[in-house]
Amino acid sequence: MTIFRSLLTLLLAGFVSVSAMAQDHATKDEAKAMVTAALAHIKKVGNDQAFKDFTSDKATWTKKDLYVFTMDLKGVVLAHGANEKLVGKNLIDLKDQNGKLFAREFIEVGTAKGEGWVDYDWTSPVTKKVEGKSTYVKRIPGSDSFAAVGAYR
16 A cells, blocks of 8 residues: 555656646747737837846746847847847857757848747757747837747747
């Protein structure tokens, strides 16, 4: 009976761990909703203040493994919720582990379509492993920049 209880306890702990991990990963719908919220914030407080907020206000602009970042159409990071050291850096030639120039694709989507999804592989801040990621990019109205949020698949 003791072995049975121990196995049952381990089994339940495994389900809780898997459930907790699943809760750490956000969905594409949540990513898209965060971009919509970011654009509303930009409209309310202006680009400069919003970009500062996206970079520094983790309580509001970081949820699960989601964070807001903004770039201009030349590839310069204007705000980054996961790594403020990237602000001001040009990432136009940034590649994923497969050689995909995904920052260029962000710019292409923001320019040609105004909004859309870009798929690539990137290291998850939660698992610290390379995972598939889908980032929703949307052009900021009246500017040469876009806001984006990515969800790991």
